[in-house]
Amino acid sequence: MPVAHAVAAGMGGMRAAGDLVARLQMAKGMRLAAAKTYVAGRLGVAERDLSDCAAMQEARAEHGLGQIYEGEAPHAFDPSPLEAKANISRLLDLPINCITRLDARRGA
Amino acid sequence: MEPQIVTRMADGTLTEMTRSEIRRDLEDGVQEAVRRAKVEPLEADELDHLLEIFASPARFTAVDIGDEVMLSFDGTGAPQFDRIGGLLLYEQCLAADSLELFHQDYSYKAVKTLVPHEQMAMKHAQERLTIPVHYGSQPDLGRYSEPDGPCQNWSMLLPELRIDEARAAQEQAVELAVDDMVHVAEALWEVGADGINFDTAGAAGDADLLATLRAVETLRARHPDMGIMIGMAAERVLGAHGQLTYKGTRIAGQWPAGQQKLVEEAGATIYGPAVNVNTGRSGAWNTSRALALVKPCCAAAGIPVHMNVGMGVGGVPMHTVPPIDAVSRVSKACVDVLRLDGL
Numbered sequence: 442m443p444v445a446h447a448v449a450a451g452m453g454g455m456r457a458a459g460d461l462v463a464r465l466q467m468a469k470g471m472r473l474a475a476a477k478t479y480v481a482g483r484l485g486v487a488e489r490d491l492s493d494c495a496a497m498q499e500a501r502a503e504h505g506l507g508q509i510y511e512g513e514a515p516h517a518f519d520p521s522p523l524e525a526k527a528n529i530s531r532l533l534d535l536p537i538n539c540i541t542r543l544d545a546r547r548g549a
Numbered sequence: 550m551e552p553q554i555v556t557r558m559a560d561g562t563l564t565e566m567t568r569s570e571i572r573r574d575l576e577d578g579v580q581e582a583v584r585r586a587k588v589e590p591l592e593a594d595e596l597d598h599l600l601e602i603f604a605s606p607a608r609f610t611a612v613d614i615g616d617e618v619m620l621s622f623d624g625t626g627a628p629q630f631d632r633i634g635g636l637l638l639y640e641q642c643l644a645a646d647s648l649e650l651f652h653q654d655y656s657y658k659a660v661k662t663l664v665p666h667e668q669m670a671m672k673h674a675q676e677r678l679t680i681p682v683h684y685g686s687q688p689d690l691g692r693y694s695e696p697d698g699p700c701q702n703w704s705m706l707l708p709e710l711r712i713d714e715a716r717a718a719q720e721q722a723v724e725l726a727v728d729d730m731v732h733v734a735e736a737l738w739e740v741g742a743d744g745i746n747f748d749t750a751g752a753a754g755d756a757d758l759l760a761t762l763r764a765v766e767t768l769r770a771r772h773p774d775m776g777i778m779i780g781m782a783a784e785r786v787l788g789a790h791g792q793l794t795y796k797g798t799r800i801a802g803q804w805p806a807g808q809q810k811l812v813e814e815a816g817a818t819i820y821g822p823a824v825n826v827n828t829g830r831s832g833a834w835n836t837s838r839a840l841a842l843v844k845p846c847c848a849a850a851g852i853p854v855h856m857n858v859g860m861g862v863g864g865v866p867m868h869t870v871p872p873i874d875a876v877s878r879v880s881k882a883c884v885d886v887l888r889l890d891g892l
Binding site: 442443444445446447448449450451452453454455456459460462463464466467468469470471472473476488489491492506507509510522523525526529536537538539542543 | 610614615616618622640643644646677678683742774775776818850853860865877880881884
């Protein structure tokens with residue numbers, strides 16, 4: 442069932458920019474249209490690109506936001522999940538809880 | 550004679566209906582919502598669009614490019630994997646936009662006794678996953694009643710017409726539940742959770758929802774940055790107590806439009822309405838009814854609205870393996886008609 446919803450109507454998660462829009466909704470209570478506009482603006486892409494995995498995999502690689510690990514294309518030198526989230530936090534100007542706490546522990 | 554179209558009942562079984570029969574079911578579903586909840590009916594062009602969706606012979610359907618919405622989940626994972634492996638499956642393979650770490654005993658009262666272990670799991674999840682991971686469980690107020698909890702069992706008191714005692718027991722349970730929910734939520738937030746989900750809020754009636762709203766209010770005051778999701782249990786809040794209010798509004802009897810206002814007032818960041826299916830009716834009937842009930846809160850909401858479209862809600866068949874033809878039709882119907890923020 443999750444697959445059916447994802448294919449029918451989902452933004453694609455990390456395949457595209459779904460997780461970025463999700464962060465704005467969850468953390469700020471931002472409605473979809475506003476969240477898409479904000480994320481597209483910060484990424485420098487068109488709003489239609491946000492659910493386009495072809496466009497977004499390039500954007501994610503460029504900004505270090507994390508990519509899907511496909512068997513044909515491993516990304517050994519891509520940021521780790523924590524690094525990616527730090528980059529996401531900076532790009533979206535949005536505190537991410539685990540990164541904020543990590544920085545506090547490291548005295549950053 | 551009209552040709553038969555393959556469609557689904559809300560118990561998941563295949564059936565055949567003519568185009569006219571599907572249209573009639575769509576209209577009947579809307580009228581049922583209008584009759585019960587006094588909502589406005591769907592517009593004619595919306596019904597026309599739903600007819601095209603449900604009368605289509607396609608095995609699968611989808612929204613238009615550019616209309617995609619955020620998908621939030623409860624209970625992400627699979628029994629074939631360990632907990633973190635299950636979350637990775639959803640992130641890497643199932644295109645989830647967000648995830649929920651949860652315990653199988655899906656109750657804040659139960660989780661309270663395991664919090665340190667849930668904290669460890671969340672810590673590992675945050676290290677291995679990139680997309681947002683919130684923690685979720687249920688208020689589950691009934692657990693606070695005998696024999697599982699310390700309060701008198703109001704489900705047994707009510708049939709005996711011991712109304713005052715039943716109300717007092719629920720009020721006592723509310724206090725205990727608020728403490729537990731706040732404790733667990735803060736513990737998981739402390740280790741880096743991206744937010745908290747209160748699932749099936751209102752399942753035990755108005756006291757259950759009141760406990761949730763008060764917990765959210767407390768959390769919001771203490772943690773301005775916390776993401777908080779409230780997902781409902783049903784389309785109407787049962788009045789198991791009947792006299793409880795939240796900030797002057799009676800909780801019992803609230804439909805989605807009223808629920809959304811309460812949830813937003815408490816300080817949540819996402820509201821998830823739930824409309825239970827009638828398994829004896831078609832998917833079309835159930836979906837049109839659900840859309841009519843939820844439509845009033847979508848335009849008015851100040852926070853995202855994520856329709857619950859899991860098993861048995863929102864028009865999705867009540868079946869352990871919901872058929873993709875039915876699920877995809879519900880997805881498209883919800884997005885196209887409601888213009889909501891997520892599913």
